[in-house]
Amino acid sequence: MRRARRSQVKPRRMTAAQSPPGVLPDAAATNWVDRHAPQRLRPWLKLGRFDRPVGIWLLMLPGWQGIALAAAEQGRWPNPLLLLAVFVGAALMRAAGCAFNDIVDRDFDAQVARTAMRPIPAGLISVKQAWLFVVGCCGVSFLILICLGWTAILLGVLSLALVAAYPFMKRITWWPQAWLGLTFNWGALLGYAAATGHLSWSAALLYASGIFWTLGYDTIYAIQDIEDDALAGIKSSTRRLGQHVQIGVAGFYLVSFILLVIAGWMGDIGPLFLPLAALFALHLSRQAAAVRIEDGPGALKLFKSNALAGLLVFAGLVAGLWKPGVSF
Template identity: 70%
Template sequence: MTAAPLPDADAANWVDRRAPARLRPWLKLGRFDRPAGIWLLMLPGWQGAALAAAMQRQAPDLALLAEIFAGAALMRAAGCAYNDIVDRDIDARVARTAGRPIPAGQITVRQAWAFLAGCSLAALAILLTLPPLAIGLGVGSLALVAAYPFMKRITWWPQAWLGLAFNWGALLGFAAAAGALRPPAALLYAAGVFWTLGYDTIYAIQDLEDDALAGVKSSARRLGAAAPRAVAGFYLASFALAVAAAWSAGLSPLFLAPAALAALHLAWQAGRVRVDDPRRALVLFRSNALTGLLLFAAFAAGGVPWR
């Protein structure tokens, strides 16, 4: 017998269909029933590693990519648990989040802290295998992560703060591959911030009414009917910065074809987003895994000599 999925989880997600019943609340606490967030946290790290390798005309290190994937999955789970601990009272008043394990009474706050600690220690074990600069960057990201749940209480732009946190992996992945930071890494990080600002504004459309009732701020609420145009602007800035990163890194023209596909996908999203269609907003948000993969492929291809 399968459990009812949470509103923002796919109806066929593996947690509700396959996982043992007693493990489901824990897997849902870590959002393993909603893997889009793992991709969106992981892909900037992959892009950073690919960009650093491409500057040396090398392919991305597969072992490093595997470490970034595992670390992103663990830290996303820890971050979601922390977010749910902090937001448990707000989540109980929002229809989309009221069924989450803590507000639903399936997991206690103390148990959630234990889950967070376990995931964080496992991620730390992976981080410690990387070069010193990457370790320092990993530790430095904790301040951004710790502050994020409070941003929706104090600013209309928590999505921008999420961009700062979620794309830190671009710097970490670059540093892990190159042992240093260079200007292309900073441009890639800035591109990611605008990308996240766009896709998380789309995501926030789902909660416009509930957020207003709960007093929660978001870029979607602040922008209102102008949100689709703003998303288009955020995506344009993101793509321009990604191209600037490739240009400053001296990548080959082979970067251009997959990058153009990423640009078309961003334009498709911006053209379809509607503030009165939350279901479509979730579909568009999830599709950003493809955008990130295309940009990763573009940076990897840019490391192949043109002649």
């Protein structure tokens, strides 16, 4: 979820030894790519952020939630092949989006210790190679998309406009995290459409809930870069909220929970959905209570915990299959 920036300075290489003390690493040194992947593949895997899989979860889970919502409304289990297709598509499109962001961000990333060792600013992958990576990931994703029905195909094509515009939102609005919410949760609509062939008000409400969820967790994430953003003149909800970031995150999460419950009600989801939705709300409230604008490492931990939050929603929608007097 790296944010796009503009800089007039030329990139310079920076080694890990040159990083100032206390700077958060772009990814933990113990990640599976550094430990197990072949040396030649590591720059490519890092370009697609496969060393930081939480982003795959956060892009995939709205799609899974949309599939689960449709399945609960239809009284049947989610289609495992459809879940697999959304997982692979999310992993590829997240990789393509990260590479595109790095192409746009490359000059600024070279000046920031936390991002200077990314493959493009570090000189491990050229801009031309990165573009080929983006095209390749998008091409394979499109092959998956065309198997999901015409409504899903149309939604998938429309999502490209959101993806392409996102890196530039930091320059024109204080709320780029909201645009990320529009982008990252598009899978809720696509997953629902792939399962049903159409859209519904319940799917729209689930999508809206996800937008506010993302607005909250990416506001937390942006705490890590608040000083760099201020120096570069980059806008963010975190900077806009300032010392009120805790109240802002709590408000975003509250709206997300309310919309989620309404989506379940509109979809006539069974009562077992509610306990897991309550756990989702508890998880988000604990994040809001713990967030501190001066605590970058703590913000990263809170951000990563949102994979569990999204899983709770998915599990709740699956549990909502059960309704009194109905067998499946």
